Amino acid sequence: MAPLLLFLACAVATLAPDAQPETSPAPDLTVATGSTSMVASADGSALYAVSADDGVVVRLDVATGAATTLSLPGEPSRITRVNDRIYVTLRAERAVVELSEQDGQLVEVNRATVGTEPLGIVAAATGDRLYVALSTQEAVVELSAELGVKRSFDIGGHPSWLALHPSGEVLYVASQVGGSLWALDLRAEVPTPTSVPFPEIIGAGREADLPYSQRITGDLAVDPTGTRLGVPALFVDNKTPPKHSIEEAEQGDPSLYYDSIGLGLSPNNPTLALFGLDAAGLPDGGLDLLYAVGMAPDGDSGEDHIVRSFLSNIAFSADGETAYACMEGSEAVVALATDAAGFSVAYGDFVATPSTWYGTDAGPRGLAFVGGDPPFVYSFLDRSIGELGETATTVITPTLEPEVDLGRSLYYSAVNPHMSTSASGISCSTCHFEGRNDGLTWPLLGEEFRQTLSLAGPVSLSPPFTWSNNVETVEEEVRLTSQVRLGGRELSDEQLSAVAAFVEYTRDVDHPDKGVASDAAVRGRALFERGDVGCADCHSGSRFSDNDVHDLYGVEAINTPLLVGVATTAPYLHDGSAETLRDVLETTRTGAMGDTSMLSEAELDDLEAYLRAL
Structure with missing residues (x-):
């Protein structure tokens, strides 16, 4: 589809450096610097994309539009390429597979088990190293080209998305939970994750005087000059209570929470964070927050309406002056001017930069270049690939049941x-x-x-x-x-x-302790089922819930949550006041929910081990 219109994006500019260091020539744009759902072949003649729900990897011939697929069960989730080697993470199989192209067909040539829920993957341009984010194992592993584990780095908060500096010497890791961003200097003898902080943005709450909660929402990328790291972020107001009743909402008010507030700050603020990088590839303190909100005509009325949803994938033009960002929930790709300097302040603390909004098929999640601008777009919900601004081609035959597929699109x-x-x-x-x-x-x-x-x-x-x-x-x-x-x-x-x-x-979450009957977990199960401790009185059955309500912590009629996969669902309790499972067990010493007051520290360790195994 052609671009529908121009709009203004906004940026909070903080600590922007006056000048960027000189860099080496820009690398080949067909080499992805960040984790992604689609990559190009070395010569740009083909595109490869993954479909987790359909369990396939697709190859599209760019010239002819012909598509072939390789069945790869186990949720193929991200893909990377270096030279003629293609690597894919299988999230449900704890595995990474290596593929090669033979006579226009993809074939599997190697596979290795790497850890639980592998998601983001990037490769060094030298071809000798890969990095894989093990989201529920809370680690990133360094692999050889033959998929042998070389090193492992502990990263909290469900590390999911990666980017690698063009030098191959700095790795960037983003976590789903808590919105954490980390940089690892791979030149160090023992690389240690260094936190890369986001600024505190004020604007939440009834008086707009509270900080927004910040998350990271998708795949990262480094611009071809190696001077900026692009991170899709979302700043949300989860502090302001509903403005009217359910009855009022049902009678015609548009929403309990999310009315149109214009192009400025709202309860939901999709943002592309551009972190400045020094000559060594490390964050230099420079940061621009490009605010990604657009205007598009409504499909029914034809009137313009505001489009804003979280960003899921980033790609840069060859000169780094434009950042393309997928808005998978809004069927759009936004082209953002990356230079925030020199623009007038608008919307309070925000600075406007010219940008362009493009309509796409449903679920744009991957961007890849086969030459120069513009990139090609992979839309995972419609299973299509096309050059940005042009009609896309359906490349995958759905394997989901029609009802599930419809539900996925609506979800x-x-x-x-x-x-x-x-x-x-x-x-x-x-x-x-x-x-x-x-x-x-x-x-x-x-x-x-x-x-x-x-x-x-x-x-x-x-x-x-x-x-x-x-x-x-x-x-x-x-x-x-x-x-x-x-x-x-x-x-x-x-x-x-x-x-x-x-x-x-959707399946249950996989994690390292799932089903592990360690000695501690066996002892913990006995404690869990003990009558005076009382856990099993409410958390019973195959899903560890009695499907009932209870008065707890001064609150009436709280539903019993299930405990399957509870190790991965922090924070805990109805109000999120317990950050860890151990915090939950400490709160129950009061007898407000079960009673752990008689348990020793060692017994609490065992009980926690059992919960982690569920």
Whole structure:
């Protein structure tokens, strides 16, 4: 599709350096500097993309438009290429596979088990090293080209996305939970992750005097000059309570939370963070926050409306003067001018830069260059690839059941009016990222602050839903969230069932301790089931929930959450007040929920080990 219009993006400029160091010539744009869902072949004649839900890797011949697929079960999630070697992470298989192209077909040539939930992957241009983010193992591993483990680095907060400086000497790691960003100087004998901080942005709360909560939402990239690191970030207001009642929302108000506030600050602020890098590739303290919000005509009325949703992938032009960012929930790619200097201040603390909005197929998540500008776009929901601004080609045959596939499209959409008001830029996946949780607490009507529950696994086995209110079915919870909280309208019974089917389709989270019957876990299970401790009185059955409500911590009728995969769903308790499982066990010493007051520190260690094994 052609670009629809120009709009203004905004930037908070802090500590921007006066001059950038001289760098070596820009590397080949077909080599991705960050983790991504699509890469180009060395000669630019082909594109390779991964589809986790369909379990395939696709090869597209750029000249002819012919597509072939390689079946690769196990959720192929990210892909990288160096020379003629292609590497793919299999998130559900704890594996990385090496592929090669033979006579226009992809074939598997090597495979290695690397750890739990491998997601982001990048390769050094020298071809001798790979880096893989093991999201639930909270580590990044360095692999040889033959997939042997060379080194491992501990990184907290579910490390998921990676970028490698063109020099191959600095690795950047972004975590899903907590919005943490890290830099590792690989030249050090023992590389130690160094935190790369984001600024505190004020604007949340009823008086707009509280800090926004910051997250990282997708794949990173380094610009070809090696002087800037691009990080997709989201600043959200999870401090302001709902502005009116559920009844008022159901009677026509667009949303409990997310009305249009114009192009300036809102409760949901998608941002491209550009961190300055010194000659060694390390962060130099420079930072611009490019605010990615656009205007697009509504599909029904034709009137312009605001488009804002989180960014999921970044790519830079050859000169580094333009950053392309996927807005997967808004069916859009934004082209942002990267130079924030010299523009007048607008919207309070924000600085405007000219940018262009492009319409795409549903779910743009990957960008790759086969030569110069513009990049090609991979839209994972529509399973299509096309040059930015042009008609895309469907390259993958769906393997999901039609109902699940429809539910997937609705779940990820921030522009479908049946699911949410487009001004919000919010989809189900904004908070329940990839069917899981965002690590935040939110003010829910009548419930005060409640932490985001994970939707992984067959959630229908654990009614009632949400934290309270006795919502009896997943479909009813979808209706409550979409039609009331997000301002969607006229969601049909078929659509409700489809979203519920997709939620049910998502698998349980994998993690290193899952099912491990260590001596400590065996002792912990005995404690868990002991009558005076009382854990099993409520947390029972296959999902470790009695599907009932209880009065806890001074709050009436709290639903019993399931405990499967609980090691990966911090923070804990209904209000997110317990940061770790150990914090939960310490709070229960009071007898407010079970009773651990009689347990020794060693016994608490054992009980925690059992919980981590669920």
